[in-house]
Amino acid sequence: MSDHLSSLLARLQQAADPELARQMAAYMKNRFVFFGIKKPEREVLTKEFIKSSRQIPVSDLLAMVYDLYDQTERECHYIAISLLERNYRRFTYKDFQMMYPLIDREAWWDSVDALRKPMSLWVKEQRQYLDEVMHRLLAADSFWQRRVAITLQLLWKEQTDTAWLERAILQNRHDEEFFIQKAIGWALRDYSKTNPDWVRSFLQRHELSRLAVREASKYV
Structure with missing residues (x-):
């Protein structure tokens, strides 16, 4: 795992809200563990991380995506998908294929439908x-x-x-x-x-x- 990602995970841990985490888990039928960070705050915490991801080699970026999916907390999976959405124009078809297995990783409607977006955007621009x-x-x-x-x-x-x-x-x-x-x-x-x-x-x-x-x- 990169130092960049380790630093982000530490900030997320510091921002965790146990009570909100319980509420968020209950909403998702207790399928997942959460830090307890709602989307607006998560976007603030990850803004620079997501922005700077465009400077990371694609191979390292995809490794980071998979590292995020390896984390227990659901917010990490959302952040992984945000990385894909921000960088989809950089992907070759070989890179794109790395998204197929993610569909079934910790699968539920929230992550599957979110992951569909970068896949859809990429295919729309690569109609062949x-x-x-x-x-x-x-x-x-x-x-x-x-x-x-x-x-x-x-x-x-x-x-x-x-x-x-x-x-x-x-x-x-x-x-x-x-x-x-x-x-x-x-x-x-x-x-x-x-x-x-x-x-x-x-x-x-x-x-x-x-x-x-x-x-x-x-x-x-």
């Missing part, structure tokens, strides 16, 4: 890899990886590849996993803001779960 990324995510046994596939194009608006959106949804529509059905509804609801006719037609043509339809239909 969209097919490869979607194939890999959709082939995964992990429903968390498939959730990322379904929601990868959130906020892409007119740049959405509807063929992949449709394929991701249809491949997973019979999966009873709650987080898959929510993802289907979320992806359709988001795209309905751009192309409500497409979403309306999709809902008419395909049978989806009541949960997915309810989530998808908010704006159509």
Whole structure:
């Protein structure tokens, strides 16, 4: 572990709030341990650390990301994802692939959906890899990886590849996993803001779960 990261962890430990940590853990169904540092304070504490990360070689940066994921406290996982988001434009496809295993590390909706963002931003700017990324995510046994596939194009608006959106949804529509059905509804609801006719037609043509339809239909 680098001295830079060790120093940050020491500052986080000093800022820890045990009572708030208990509340934050309870909100996440006691799946994780927390320092007890809310997002605004965490962003202040990590501002210079995140900013200076752009000067670190990518190989060292990715090692730091994995070191953060090795920590027990949930805030460290959030910071790791912030590093990825701040630096995604520096990544080659080989670097990008280091994010796949992180999806299933300490997986829950908060980290998975946050990690989707740098992955989505990278693929949106490197469209030549969209097919490869979607194939890999959709082939995964992990429903968390498939959730990322379904929601990868959130906020892409007119740049959405509807063929992949449709394929991701249809491949997973019979999966009873709650987080898959929510993802289907979320992806359709988001795209309905751009192309409500497409979403309306999709809902008419395909049978989806009541949960997915309810989530998808908010704006159509």
